[in-house]
Amino acid sequence: MSNPFFYFLSCVFVAVSHGAMLFNVYTNGKYDSINDIIALCVAVIGLDAVYFIIMPFFKQRTYAVDFMLLFILNMSVIFQSCFGGVHLDTKHFITCIAALVSCRIGYVLCRNHRWIQTKKKFLWAGIGILLVVILLFTGDRSMWIDLGFMSIQPSEFIKPLLVLACATSIAEQMNKHEVHGLNIVYDNVIIFGIVAFVIVFQWWCRDLGSIPTFAAIYASCFFLRICYPKAKFSRKTLIIAGSVVGILGIVAIILAPAYVKDRIFADIWSDPDANGYQQTKALIAIAEGGWLGKGPGKGFLHEIFAYESDIVFATISEEWGLLFAIMTVIVLILMIAMPLVNPPRSYYHGTMCAGVCAAFTMQMALNIFGSCNMIPFTGVTLPFISAGGSSMVTSGIMTGMLVAAQSPVFKNPSAKQKKSSSGKKRRTA
Amino acid sequence: MDLAICAAAAALIDITALIIIFASYSEKHSGKKVWGKITSDMELTDESRIYNLECDEILIGRHASADIRLQDMSVSRYHAMLNVTDGKWMITDIGSKSGIFVNGVPVQHTRLYENDVITLGSKRLIFRKRRKN
Numbered sequence: 001m002s003n004p005f006f007y008f009l010s011c012v013f014v015a016v017s018h019g020a021m022l023f024n025v026y027t028n029g030k031y032d033s034i035n036d037i038i039a040l041c042v043a044v045i046g047l048d049a050v051y052f053i054i055m056p057f058f059k060q061r062t063y064a065v066d067f068m069l070l071f072i073l074n075m076s077v078i079f080q081s082c083f084g085g086v087h088l089d090t091k092h093f094i095t096c097i098a099a100l101v102s103c104r105i106g107y108v109l110c111r112n113h114r115w116i117q118t119k120k121k122f123l124w125a126g127i128g129i130l131l132v133v134i135l136l137f138t139g140d141r142s143m144w145i146d147l148g149f150m151s152i153q154p155s156e157f158i159k160p161l162l163v164l165a166c167a168t169s170i171a172e173q174m175n176k177h178e179v180h181g182l183n184i185v186y187d188n189v190i191i192f193g194i195v196a197f198v199i200v201f202q203w204w205c206r207d208l209g210s211i212p213t214f215a216a217i218y219a220s221c222f223f224l225r226i227c228y229p230k231a232k233f234s235r236k237t238l239i240i241a242g243s244v245v246g247i248l249g250i251v252a253i254i255l256a257p258a259y260v261k262d263r264i265f266a267d268i269w270s271d272p273d274a275n276g277y278q279q280t281k282a283l284i285a286i287a288e289g290g291w292l293g294k295g296p297g298k299g300f301l302h303e304i305f306a307y308e309s310d311i312v313f314a315t316i317s318e319e320w321g322l323l324f325a326i327m328t329v330i331v332l333i334l335m336i337a338m339p340l341v342n343p344p345r346s347y348y349h350g351t352m353c354a355g356v357c358a359a360f361t362m363q364m365a366l367n368i369f370g371s372c373n374m375i376p377f378t379g380v381t382l383p384f385i386s387a388g389g390s391s392m393v394t395s396g397i398m399t400g401m402l403v404a405a406q407s408p409v410f411k412n413p414s415a416k417q418k419k420s421s422s423g424k425k426r427r428t429a
Numbered sequence: 430m431d432l433a434i435c436a437a438a439a440a441l442i443d444i445t446a447l448i449i450i451f452a453s454y455s456e457k458h459s460g461k462k463v464w465g466k467i468t469s470d471m472e473l474t475d476e477s478r479i480y481n482l483e484c485d486e487i488l489i490g491r492h493a494s495a496d497i498r499l500q501d502m503s504v505s506r507y508h509a510m511l512n513v514t515d516g517k518w519m520i521t522d523i524g525s526k527s528g529i530f531v532n533g534v535p536v537q538h539t540r541l542y543e544n545d546v547i548t549l550g551s552k553r554l555i556f557r558k559r560r561k562n
Contacts, residue, residue, distance in 0.1 A: 003459070006452035013445040020438035028431045061463050064453035071445060114514060171486070174510075174523050292435045323439045331446050341453045342460055346485035410467055410485055412514045 010067045011052045018044050018074050025078065030297035031086035039088045040081050044074045047093075051100060058104065060407035062342055068335035069103055069399050072384045075328060079316050080387055084302030092308075095389045099396030106400020107407075110164065113171075113348035115413040120168045120187075126161050127194055130154050131201060143207045155210060156390040158198060160397040162214065163355035166191055166221030170351045173228040188225065191218070208260055209378035213362045219245070220358035224351050263376040278304060282314035282371045286322065293321030309386040310379045314371045328385060329364060335399070336360050342406050349405035356398045469516045470559045471543070473497065475552065481559075482518070487511040489549065503527055503550025511541075518556070520547065 022041050031037055051070050055063055073096040080092040110116060133154050137145045145152045169187035176183040195218040202211050226237050253264065268276025285301040288294065299318035301307050307315045317325040339353040366380040381388050383395040464483070473480040480497045489497040492506040499508075505525035512519045518541040522529045529536055530548040541547070547554040 003452070003455060006455060010445075010449050010452055013441075013448045017438070017441045017445040020434075020441045024434050024438045027434050061460055062453055062456050064449050064456075067449045067452075068446070071449070075442070292432050292439075295431075321435065321439075323436070324442075327439055327442045331442065334446050334450060338453060341450065342457065345464065345483075410513050410515070 007056075007063065010063070011048075014067055014071050014074075015045060015048045015052075017071065018048060018078070021075065021078050025082060025086055025296045028295040028298075029082060029086045030295065036086045036088065040078065040086065043088055043093055044077055047074060047077075047097070047100075058107070060107075060403065062406050064341070065335060065338050065399060065403045065406055066103070068331065068338065069100070069384070069396075072328070072331055072335065073099060075331070076385045078296075079312075079320065079328075079385065080308060082296035082319060083299070083308060083315055085297040089387075092387050095387070095392040096384075098389065099384065099392040099399075102393045102396035103400040103403065106160070106397035107403040108400075110352060110401045110404035111407060112409040112411055112413065113168070113346060114411065116164065117168045117171065117348070118413060120165070123161050123165045123168065124190065124194065127158055127165065127198070130158050130161070131198070134201070134205070138205075141205050143202075143205050143210075150389060153388075153390040155202065155205075155207065156394045159213065159217065159359055159394050160401070162195070162198070162217050163221075163352060163359065163398065163401065165194065166217065166225075166355055167348050167352040170221075170225060170228055170347045173225060191221070206257065208256070209366065209380045212366060212378075213359050213380065215245075216358040216362040217355045220354040221351055224347070224354055228347060260376075266376075268373055276373075278306065278311055279371065279373045279377055282311045283373060285314050285318035286372070289318035289321055291321050291323050293317070293319050293324065296320065306379065309381050309388055310367070310377070311371045312382050312386045313368045316385070329368065332360070332364060332383065332385075336402065338402060339405055344405040345408055346410075349408050352401045353405045356401050359398060360395070465559070467516060468513050468518070471518060471541075471556060472559045473547075473554045473556055475499075475554050479560075480554075482511065482513070485513050488523075499549060499552045501550055501552050504552055505550075508549050509547075517541075525549070 172187040266275040344350040367382040508525040
């Protein structure tokens with residue numbers, strides 16, 4: 001932070017908050033040995049300290065998003081390490097470090113839009129390569145690659161690439177080409193084609209839970225696209241687009257596979273041992289947890305499938321209480337709302353922020369409302385809180401994009417070469 | 430007592446989030462200084478008012494929602510775009526009818542220097558260093 005006092009204050013409060021959570025684990029948690037708690041404390045406070053030292057080496061205008069990210073990640077480490085009994089979840093701890101590293105990578109790659117706009121075609125190619133990888137290396141109509149010691153979900157990596165593809169093409173809105181009497185922007189056609197293909201592909205792979213996230217990214221970018229530049233807002237286009245989306249949604253429900261229809265129209269309480277199994281258990285756990293929970297490690301939900309990912313909101317609610325669960329979600333929302341405090345300075349950074357916010361918001365909504373039976377259960381992860389390496393790394397990259405939008409760089413990537421060859425040229429009248 | 434610790438921890442999370450937001454908000458002023466450095470602290474002005482250059486990609490036109498609105502029929506609705514790179518401002522014609530003239534020379538895309546006079550239709554703008562007041 002430009003103000004060292006606030007940097008120090010933020011460091012202290014982040015560390016103290018984590019300390020308070022760890023003290024809560026010590027007083028209220030279920031553990032076999034005090035060594036389990038010591039290991040957790042060393043991991044959490046150690047990661048805090050290391051990141052506090054590393055952060056200033058990256059010269060940024062603000063570190064607010066970084067602080068929020070570190071804050072959430074270590075909360076996540078504490079939550080995950082307490083499910084079913086206190087014990088440091090080493091795998092989750094490593095994926096959190098991976099998320100921090102990928103955040104740095106995302107920041108460095110995305111801060112200069114002049115540079116990344118020259119790499120636009122690589123982004124499109126990257127999405128294509130990922131789709132081919134999914135086709136060739138995953139199982140039968142699956143989205144996972146099993147490496148034995150770990151599994152990777154390549155489709156997760158399409159999300160940041162799609163956000164970047166949308167953001168880098170926003171400036172092309174002025175380059176219209178007349179084709180058969182229609183004014184067409186080639187980039188728009190390409191982006192639409194990519195999104196349509198990804199969604200159809202997800203449908204074919206039966207990973208319907210991710211479709212709303214991709215659709216949300218495209219919808220936010222589409223909205224900004226028809227507003228670019230600001231003056232060119234077209235209400236007519238928006239109404240047409242909204243109608244098309246509505247019709248497509250109805251068609252999708254009609255054509256959906258039987259198991260999806262079951263989930264959409266299922267009454268979970270009449271079928272608690274099959275379709276409603278996870279949701280009924282999740283709702284019971286939330287109710288039993290109350291406002292302040294049963295205590296870390298004292299719940300029963302860790303015995304249910306996907307307790308640490310798909311229904312993690314309910315697991316936190318049970319052990320830590322609804323207050324903690326809501327607080328965690330609020331911190332997540334505040335992190336993605338940071339661009340409202342320090343607004344982006346270009347359409348590229350604005351589009352990038354909108355895409356990231358749309359993706360995170362959709363994922364949070366699907367996970368939390370799905371756990372609470374307010375919408376059909378989709379099995380989407382809660383960013384940074386759910387366990388899962390692929391999700392954690394892509395969420396880290398997307399947070400890096402938010403950081404980049406807060407501390408942008410406006411430099412020409414080839415400025416050095418030009419400087420040496422041409423020098424300063426003054427226009428003459 | 431145990432519940433009090435749990436509630437205190439939850440309250441601390443809240444306070445920490447607020448402190449980070451407050452810190453971020455306090456950086457708004459220093460952020461403006463940094464932006465001033467990035468953009469060489471320039472501004473546009475005409476006879477009646479001063480236009481701050483607050484972001485990259487500034488649209489100049491007659492339309493109500495243009496970043497810099499020039500209410501003159503000789504100015505197109507979407508006339509020109511200003512961009513900043515390496516502290517240098519560039520102006521680009523985005524399909525205007527009357528074109529852009531910088532110091533009397535018609536241009537499509539060019540760099541702007543201090544005290545350049547930009548003519549859009551019958552409107553004249555001066556590109557100059559930001560004045561303190």
